[in-house]
Amino acid sequence: MIDWAPIILTTKLALVTTIVLLIISIPLAYWLAYSKSRIKPIVETLVSMPLVLPPTVLGFYLLMAFSPGNSFGSWLQDVFGIRLIFSFSGLVIGSVIYSLPFMVGPIQSGLSGLPNSLQEASYVLGKSKLKTLFSVLLPNIKPSLLTGLVLAFAHTVGEFGVVLMIGGNIPEKTKVVSIAIYDEVEALNYSNANMYSLLLFIITFIILLFVYLINGGYLKRFWK
Amino acid sequence: MIKATIHKALNTAVGSMKLNVQLSIESGQLVTLYGPSGVGKTSILRIIAGLLSADSGQIEVDGVFWLDHEKKIDFSPQQRKIGYVFQDYALFPNMTVRENLEFALEKGQDKNIIEELISIVALDELQNRKPNTLSGGQQQRVALARALVRKPKVLLLDEPLSALDIKMRSKLQDYILKVHREYKLTTILVSHDIGEIIKMSDKVYCLEDGKVTKVGDSLSVFTDNRLSGKFQFTGEVINIESEDVVFIVTVLIGNNVVRVIAQESEIVDLAIGDKVIVASKAFNPVLLKV
Numbered sequence: 001m002i003d004w005a006p007i008i009l010t011t012k013l014a015l016v017t018t019i020v021l022l023i024i025s026i027p028l029a030y031w032l033a034y035s036k037s038r039i040k041p042i043v044e045t046l047v048s049m050p051l052v053l054p055p056t057v058l059g060f061y062l063l064m065a066f067s068p069g070n071s072f073g074s075w076l077q078d079v080f081g082i083r084l085i086f087s088f089s090g091l092v093i094g095s096v097i098y099s100l101p102f103m104v105g106p107i108q109s110g111l112s113g114l115p116n117s118l119q120e121a122s123y124v125l126g127k128s129k130l131k132t133l134f135s136v137l138l139p140n141i142k143p144s145l146l147t148g149l150v151l152a153f154a155h156t157v158g159e160f161g162v163v164l165m166i167g168g169n170i171p172e173k174t175k176v177v178s179i180a181i182y183d184e185v186e187a188l189n190y191s192n193a194n195m196y197s198l199l200l201f202i203i204t205f206i207i208l209l210f211v212y213l214i215n216g217g218y219l220k221r222f223w224k
Numbered sequence: 225m226i227k228a229t230i231h232k233a234l235n236t237a238v239g240s241m242k243l244n245v246q247l248s249i250e251s252g253q254l255v256t257l258y259g260p261s262g263v264g265k266t267s268i269l270r271i272i273a274g275l276l277s278a279d280s281g282q283i284e285v286d287g288v289f290w291l292d293h294e295k296k297i298d299f300s301p302q303q304r305k306i307g308y309v310f311q312d313y314a315l316f317p318n319m320t321v322r323e324n325l326e327f328a329l330e331k332g333q334d335k336n337i338i339e340e341l342i343s344i345v346a347l348d349e350l351q352n353r354k355p356n357t358l359s360g361g362q363q364q365r366v367a368l369a370r371a372l373v374r375k376p377k378v379l380l381l382d383e384p385l386s387a388l389d390i391k392m393r394s395k396l397q398d399y400i401l402k403v404h405r406e407y408k409l410t411t412i413l414v415s416h417d418i419g420e421i422i423k424m425s426d427k428v429y430c431l432e433d434g435k436v437t438k439v440g441d442s443l444s445v446f447t448d449n450r451l452s453g454k455f456q457f458t459g460e461v462i463n464i465e466s467e468d469v470v471f472i473v474t475v476l477i478g479n480n481v482v483r484v485i486a487q488e489s490e491i492v493d494l495a496i497g498d499k500v501i502v503a504s505k506a507f508n509p510v511l512l513k514v
């Protein structure tokens with residue numbers, strides 16, 4: 001029988017990461033969609049980097065930065081008493097950076113796709129930017145929000161390189177499913193590896209199917 | 225009373241253009257900005273609303289400066305308290321008709337205004353529908369009602385009727401006139417339609433190339449002063465054909481097509497698509513009830 005701890009850990013990591021990402025991505029995507037700042041292309045590039053960079057590169061630099069042997073890592077440890085390396089919080093930070101484009105991208109394109117007049121109409125009606133964002137803009141890009149949420153969640157579930165680099169392979173702490181699979185294969189436990197793999201396969205299939213059903217309006221039609 | 229002096233360099237489809245206008249509008253007047261596309265009409269409305277910043281200028285409304293470039297006063301759109309009807313209506317798709325109106329309420333404002341506006345623009349039956357299930361004319365009425373919820377003193381209408389057919393237009397013109405009078409609004413309308421302008425406005429500003437070329441009451445601006453016609457209509461030339469020694473000009477006036485005989489000297493400047501006035505001087509028109 002397989003050990004369920006990696007599965008629980010993966011779910012927890014993906015949930016926490018998705019929530020943190022949502023909170024960070026809304027203001028970031030808003031800024032990217034509406035700002036005319038000169039540094040915008042640079043920020044856009046940085047946000048998209050994890051799409052093309054090997055996860056190990058990201059993981060390596062995070063490992064370097066967080067390591068207590070380094071100034072930033074030791075400062076974190078001395079001042080806040082946090083050690084990000086080989087810990088769950090470290091994994092969350094790594095995953096957030098790694099999955100950032102999957103959340104920011106859909107929200108940004110959703111916002112850019114809305115007619116400007118919606119925002120202007122709200123301002124002219126005396127509503128603040130914040131009120132406009134939450135009452136007018138976000139409710140009208142629900143499909144983009146859902147896409148972002150699900151992609152970020154699924155992408156975190158499937159992550160391997162970053163987690164291995166900064167989290168290592170500590171059972172119940174940083175050993176997520178993708179690493180558990182690798183572990184079982186190394187130990188020649190193919191049936192266990194198969195169980196984990198099959199589970200990931202089914203979970204991601206269901207999640208993505210769910211998004212396409214909702215965004216394609218299939219469910220709505222079915223209910224009607 | 226609205227006094228505005230606006231300077232702004234604009235980049236339009238046909239190149240850059242300097243917007244340089246002065247407007248002076250009495251309270252309670254309905255004023256139209258008229259001119260070809262890309263002449264800066266919408267930009268003027270947007271600058272008055274605070275949605276577009278002017279390079280320099282002043283906007284004074286009832287003694288309060290909304291914009292004074294020299295004194296660095298520039299009210300945000302939120303502070304200006306105007307009603308604005310967008311060309312694409314800009315209704316919020318996530319809210320019902322009623323919710324769209326309620327969204328516009330100010331904190332602590334009496335909700336009765338919603339019922340009042342819904343009944344003025346006859347939206348009772350539609351109040352729980354989402355905007356994308358409504359026709360263009362219905363959406364337009366929602367947009368008009370929503371713009372009035374905060375009881376603004378100034379109403380800005382950006383070609384509100386351009387997407388509607390003639391019958392619907394005429395109905396909505398009546399709605400606009402009704403709220404304009406009922407709420408004692410000062411209204412600025414952007415329009416291309418001379419018939420509409422003559423019907424609705426007290427005063428018209430003709431714009432060309434970012435400048436005001438003519439100001440006055442709508443009838444005298446659009447009808448030549450040399451003419452003292454007993455009855456006259458504006459229409460569009462849709463055909464010119466020569467018949468022996470004379471020419472026959474076909475003119476579309478509203479929904480009706482009329483054919484007018486013209487001399488060669490009269491048609492030299494005329495081309496298909498031109499706006500013309502059809503007037504009669506010597507004869508008394510006959511009215512027949514249909």
